[in-house]
Amino acid sequence: MELTDLQAQRAAKLEQLRAAGIDPFPPRCQRSHTIGAALAAFDNLVARETTITLAGRIIGARRVMGKIAFAHIEDGSGEIQLWLSRADVGDEWFERFRDQIDTFDIVQATGTLRRTKTGERSLFVRELRVLAKAINPPPEKWAGLQDVEERHRQRYLDLIVNRERRDVFRARARIITTMRRALDERGFLEVETPVLQPLYGGAAARPFTTYHNALGQNLYLRIATELYLKRLIVGGFPGVYEIGKNFRNEGVDRSHNPEFTMMECYQAYADYHAMMALVEEMLGEICLAVHGTLTITYQGRELDFRPPWPRITMAEAIAERTGIDITRHTDLTSLHAAIAERGLRVDRKASWAKQVDELFSEFVQPHLVRPTFVIDYPVAMSPLAKRIPERPDFAERFEAFIAGMEIGNAFTELNDPFDQEERFREQLRAFAAGDEEAHQMDEDFINALRYGMPPTGGLGIGIDRLVMVLTDQPTIREVILFPHLRERTD
RNA sequence: GGGCCGGUAGCUCAGCGGUAGAGCACCUGACUUUUAAUCAGAGGGUCGUGGGUUCGAUCCCCACCCGGCUCACCA
Numbered sequence: 001m002e003l004t005d006l007q008a009q010r011a012a013k014l015e016q017l018r019a020a021g022i023d024p025f026p027p028r029c030q031r032s033h034t035i036g037a038a039l040a041a042f043d044n045l046v047a048r049e050t051t052i053t054l055a056g057r058i059i060g061a062r063r064v065m066g067k068i069a070f071a072h073i074e075d076g077s078g079e080i081q082l083w084l085s086r087a088d089v090g091d092e093w094f095e096r097f098r099d100q101i102d103t104f105d106i107v108q109a110t111g112t113l114r115r116t117k118t119g120e121r122s123l124f125v126r127e128l129r130v131l132a133k134a135i136n137p138p139p140e141k142w143a144g145l146q147d148v149e150e151r152h153r154q155r156y157l158d159l160i161v162n163r164e165r166r167d168v169f170r171a172r173a174r175i176i177t178t179m180r181r182a183l184d185e186r187g188f189l190e191v192e193t194p195v196l197q198p199l200y201g202g203a204a205a206r207p208f209t210t211y212h213n214a215l216g217q218n219l220y221l222r223i224a225t226e227l228y229l230k231r232l233i234v235g236g237f238p239g240v241y242e243i244g245k246n247f248r249n250e251g252v253d254r255s256h257n258p259e260f261t262m263m264e265c266y267q268a269y270a271d272y273h274a275m276m277a278l279v280e281e282m283l284g285e286i287c288l289a290v291h292g293t294l295t296i297t298y299q300g301r302e303l304d305f306r307p308p309w310p311r312i313t314m315a316e317a318i319a320e321r322t323g324i325d326i327t328r329h330t331d332l333t334s335l336h337a338a339i340a341e342r343g344l345r346v347d348r349k350a351s352w353a354k355q356v357d358e359l360f361s362e363f364v365q366p367h368l369v370r371p372t373f374v375i376d377y378p379v380a381m382s383p384l385a386k387r388i389p390e391r392p393d394f395a396e397r398f399e400a401f402i403a404g405m406e407i408g409n410a411f412t413e414l415n416d417p418f419d420q421e422e423r424f425r426e427q428l429r430a431f432a433a434g435d436e437e438a439h440q441m442d443e444d445f446i447n448a449l450r451y452g453m454p455p456t457g458g459l460g461i462g463i464d465r466l467v468m469v470l471t472d473q474p475t476i477r478e479v480i481l482f483p484h485l486r487e488r489t490d
Numbered sequence: 491g492g493g494c495c496g497g498u499a500g501c502u503c504a505g506c507g508g509u510a511g512a513g514c515a516c517c518u519g520a521c522u523u524u525u526a527a528u529c530a531g532a533g534g535g536u537c538g539u540g541g542g543u544u545c546g547a548u549c550c551c552c553a554c555c556c557g558g559c560u561c562a563c564c565a
Binding site: 005068072150204353357 | 491497499500501502503513514515516517520521522523524525526527528533534555556557558559562563564565
C-alpha cells in the first residue's frame, strides 16, 4: 500500500524510534490507573504526591515550546493533560516527544498529578514511553471528520475524533442490557435459534440465500426468529426470548438496514394485552435507565413514555385520518370505490390487505409520534396471529409506533394448526401471484402446533429503531457501528 | 429505481473555460504555563473514473462509480 506524505513522515519517525532501540509497539504497558480513576482520586493523589502511570492516545495538538510541552491523552475513561519539561524528562525524551511523537500516538506517562498555573489537572511527567505509533494522521482539528461516508467506512476514526459518538453506543448497550434484565426478571429464558434456516419465515420479507457445501443444501439467513421460538413454547418453556440479528434482502434507508437487531419474546398463557403491558413497562424501564425520566425529546419532538400509551384500532385510525371505514369496505372493489370517492390515490395492483396497509402507512403512521399502540389488524395482513373471536376478519395484533416508526409488533399467537395451515396456503397463493415477500409453508411448524401450543402472547422489538429514539439519532446508520455500505472499488 | 445535491491537499472547504486556492494538520527555526499556543519560513494536488467539445477543461457535455437528501419500494 502506498503511503501519503504524512504517513511516510510518521513511518520515518517510527524507524527513528527503532534505530534508537525503542520498540514502537511494545507488548505491554505499566499503567497504574485509568485516567478516569486518576481524575476521580485527584486530590488524594496530589496530597500524597503519588507517582502514577497513565496511558492513552494523544488527542488534539501537542504544544511544544523550547523547554516545556503540553498534550492531552485519553484512554476511554477520561482525558488528562500531560505537562512535560526538558528538565524533568531529559533532553533525549523531550526532543523525542517533539520530533518523533505525534498526535494520535498512544503513549504511557509516569509522574505526579498537580494543577498547572491555570488550574488544569495535569500529569507532570517524568518518564515517557511509546505504546503504539500512529501512522495515519488525524483529521482537521476543529471541524473533525464530517464526511458521512468516511465516518461510516472508518468508524474507528469517527469514534476517536467524535468521542461523543461513543455515548450512542454506550446507550445502545445499556438499552440491551436493561431489556435483557427486564425479560430475565419476568421469567423469560434467553435462547438461541438458527441463523441459517432451510425455510425462512416469521415475517414478510425477501431473504438472503446461501449454500451449505457439505449438505448440498440451500439455506436462508433468518428474517425472523418467530417460528423457532414458538416451537420452544410448544416444547414447554413458559417464556423465551432471543436478541439477535435478522437479515432482510431489502433496501437501505434511514430506518432500514439489511441486517438489524431484533428482540422477540413469547409468553405462554398470555395474550397481546399482556404484551402491551410488557412493552409499556419494559420500555419505561429502559427509558429510565438511559435518561432517568419518561419524557424525552426526539428530533425536537416531545415523547412521553408514561403508561398507559394510547391504543387505537387500525380501523379507527384509518377512519380518523381518511374517513374510510375499512370494516365496511371488506372487499377490494368497495374499498377502491371509497378511496376514489375521497380523491385519494387508488393502487390498482394492491390486494385488499395491501391497500389497507398503504392507507395506514401514508395517512396514519406519520402522525404516530408519541408512543402508541395500533391494535387489531386485518387477518389478511397477519398470517401468524390469532383471530378476534367476535371479528374473525381481524387479528389480535398490535404494532407499537414511536416517532412515526414501527418499533414493535405483537400478536396473540395463532395456535390452531388447521387455521395456520390455511393461512400458509393463502400465503403460497400470494407468492404464486407475485408477492415475493409472502410466507413459506412450514410443515414442521404446523406439526409442532399439532402437539398443542398454549395460548401465547408474542412480541418483537426493533432494537436499532428503539436506540434511535432513545439516543435522538436521525438515521439507523448512526446507531449501527458498521452500517451496510456499498463496497468501494477504487 | 426516479428527482435534487455533492466528490478539489491528510481533514474542513472555496474556486467553476486561461499557470490549482485558503484554514487546520504536517515540515524547518524561535520560545519555561499552553489549552484554537504564538511568531517567521517551506513543502504538499493524476480537481471521483472514462470519454467528448475546445487552441486550452477542475470548470461545459455524456456515461459510469461512490455518497447525502427525498420520493417510490420495503407493512
